[in-house]
Amino acid sequence: MKATYPLAFCLLAVLAAGFGATRLSSRERPAPAKAQKTAQKPAAAAAGNQSQIDRGKYLVENVGMCEECHTPRDSNGNIDESRRLQGAAIWIMPVHPMTNWAMRAPALAGLPGFTDAEAETVLEQGVGPNGLPIQPPMHIYHMAPADAQAIVAYLRSMPDTYPRD
Numbered sequence: 001m002k003a004t005y006p007l008a009f010c011l012l013a014v015l016a017a018g019f020g021a022t023r024l025s026s027r028e029r030p031a032p033a034k035a036q037k038t039a040q041k042p043a044a045a046a047a048g049n050q051s052q053i054d055r056g057k058y059l060v061e062n063v064g065m066c067e068e069c070h071t072p073r074d075s076n077g078n079i080d081e082s083r084r085l086q087g088a089a090i091w092i093m094p095v096h097p098m099t100n101w102a103m104r105a106p107a108l109a110g111l112p113g114f115t116d117a118e119a120e121t122v123l124e125q126g127v128g129p130n131g132l133p134i135q136p137p138m139h140i141y142h143m144a145p146a147d148a149q150a151i152v153a154y155l156r157s158m159p160d161t162y163p164r165d
Contacts (some may be wrong), residue, residue: 001080004024018088034068037096049153052149052150052153052154053150053153053154053157054059054154055147055150055154056150056151056152056153056154056155056157057154059147059150059151059154060085060108060151060154060155064139064141066085066086066108067079067085069086069090069091069092069105069137069138070085070086070087070090070105070106070107070108071083071084071085071086071088072086072089073088073091077091084109084158085102085107085108085109085155085158086107086109087105087106087107087108088104088105089103089104089105090102090103090104090105090137092137094135094136094137098136100135100136101135101137102135102136102137102138103106105138107160108155108158109154109155109159109160110155110156110158110159110160111155111156112160113129114154115129116149116156119148119151119152119155120145120148120149120152122134122139122141123143123148123151124141124142124143124144124145124148125142125151126140126141126142
């Protein structure tokens with residue numbers, strides 16, 4: 001079983017990733033020829049979308065470590081990769097009883113039951129589709145919109161066809 005990183009470290013990594021990107025001003029960017037721009041537009045959009053999906057995958061797997069709670073486990077407590085991010089019973093319990101502790105992590109693959117805006121609100125503000133704060137043990141993230149959008153793109157790219165518990 002993987003060791004989990006402290007929330008502060010994960011949040012710091014997300015913030016650093018969001019602030020680390022640099023942009024070139026329109027003066028610094030080379031202006032493409034008009035014919036080239038038109039011909040490359042669909043390819044550039046596809047590459048940009050794949051880049052966003054790849055970034056989302058990195059954030060889900062290496063920063064948020066969403067798999068730890070949102071993927072079912074086998075009888076030995078190992079993550080069941082055949083049902084990746086398909087929702088699972090929460091396997092950890094609080095030290096002290098909490099009335100708002102979630103007993104199940106929802107499915108994330110394909111984002112069933114969530115609009116993109118609802119998923120982004122969860123990631124940016126920690127507020128669920130019902131307008132209430134998300135329940136522990138889910139971390140309340142305050143992600144940059146670009147990071148939230150990348151995660152949504154990645155989760156939407158995943159199949160929502162696995163059997164559920």
